Amino acid sequence: MSSLLQLQSLSCGYENTLITEQLDLTLAAGEIACLLGPSGCGKTTVLRAIAGFSPVLSGAIIKDGQPVSTPVFTLPPEQREIGVVFQDYALFPHLSVFDNIAFGLQGKSRAEKQRAVTELLQLVELPDLSDRYPHELSGGQQQRVALARALAPRPKLLLMDEPFSNLDTDLRRQLALEVRGILKDQGIAAIMVTHDQEEAFAISDKIGILADRKLQQWGTPPELYYHPVNPQVAGFVGKGELYNGECLNETTVKTELGTIEFAEPFGASEGKKLSLFIRPADIRPSIEHGDVMARIEQKEFLGCSVVYQLSLPSGRQIEAEIYEPLMLDVGAEVSLHVAAHRPIAFEL
């Protein structure tokens, strides 16, 4: 796949206030990516720089092999052939759905506009709503119209800033999958900003974790989930906690959850101090006696799983999530078994 967009050592900010530093990433044609990170880390700032709405402080943005932003040059947004969908949809309230979508088709004849808008409304599954006005649409419908409007000029790259955040959870998931289908179908690449890790996993080929001004990791969802490069990334892609441990040999680590035996050596030798990232679903409480006993403080039945709140001998509170009907009682003393096939370990 050819590279559509490259950020090269990109630093962005406002009036010399540095917000993000030395970002490097490559997006291939047709690839869908998400930027995830804590509030205020600069996700929107990066998106605005790619769209051409903000200048860059250093480095470069390259699109189709040509620099579009450097500290001394900013190609105007309208010349970038990049579509943008904002969080608040930003539809023109006084224009009908037809005219909102046709807005991006300046210079085309009425007949061409009619054909393109009809096709786009089919694509976003709103074929009968072209005469309505934005206030006559639901949030999900408005978002589909915003998407159709951004797709009208046939961009090769679409930028979406929290496009589903005003929608309820079920609709978000449904629309995220639909949007992925539409983009893949049309071969359009996208970068989406979101707070929601599950949404990012559902829609993305690649995810970038932004934190502390840096792009901490850029990779596929499974790469980030199974091989996070640091605890910050691990904490962003699924629930879990860090446990300090000491290696007894190259497959065994002693932690406050007990001694954990890993299936394969993972490159650490005796005496090495580690921090292990362990997810609730990897901890299994059992009524059998073990070298560390924990107490069940609470249990939450979630239908397909049960979440147990446990207190360790140190007083630390942790969670275990079990996907089978293992109905242990609150107050029970349990041993803990850690599923040890995929260690996520960081050196201390």
Ligand SMILES: Nc1ncnc2c1ncn2[C@@H]1O[C@H](COP(=O)(O)OP(=O)(O)OP(=O)(O)O)[C@@H](O)[C@H]1O
């Ligand atoms: N126009 C501006 N001028 C100066 N500072 C700004 C401007 N816009 C944003 N900032 C600051 O830049 C930082 C990053 O903001 P940005 O909106 O990019 O973060 P974000 O990761 O998208 O946040 P959120 O997830 O809360 O939307 C924040 O500290 C913000 O206050």
